[in-house]
Amino acid sequence: xxxxxxxxxxxxxxxxxxxxxxxxxxxxxxxxxxxxxxxxxxxxxxxxxxxxxxxxxxxxxxxxxxxxxxxxxxxxxxxxxxxxxxxxx
Numbered sequence: 001x002x003x004x005x006x007x008x009x010x011x012x013x014x015x016x017x018x019x020x021x022x023x024x025x026x027x028x029x030x031x032x033x034x035x036x037x038x039x040x041x042x043x044x045x046x047x048x049x050x051x052x053x054x055x056x057x058x059x060x061x062x063x064x065x066x067x068x069x070x071x072x073x074x075x076x077x078x079x080x081x082x083x084x085x086x087x088x089x
Contacts, residue, residue, distance in 0.1 A: 005047040005057035017044065019052055026052040034069035043069040 007025060011018055016038045019028035027049040028037040034049065036042035045065035047057040055061040075082035 033072045034065040
């Protein structure tokens, strides 16, 4: 049996990185980059942020959020800012 996703222990007890949602408390991120909504230099790709953006806590969404975060960070470090792909409706 796989345990349910939850906030990591360091986030428990309150931090500005947490947002209340209908499904509980999760880390709040930008859906395209995994960047914290509160702090520009903080990226939070992980199971603890997927429910906030409406995705399952499975490995695939976490994997691609981490890739998006790494791409943005690399672009900023190399002086070549990356505009993440925007989803269309």
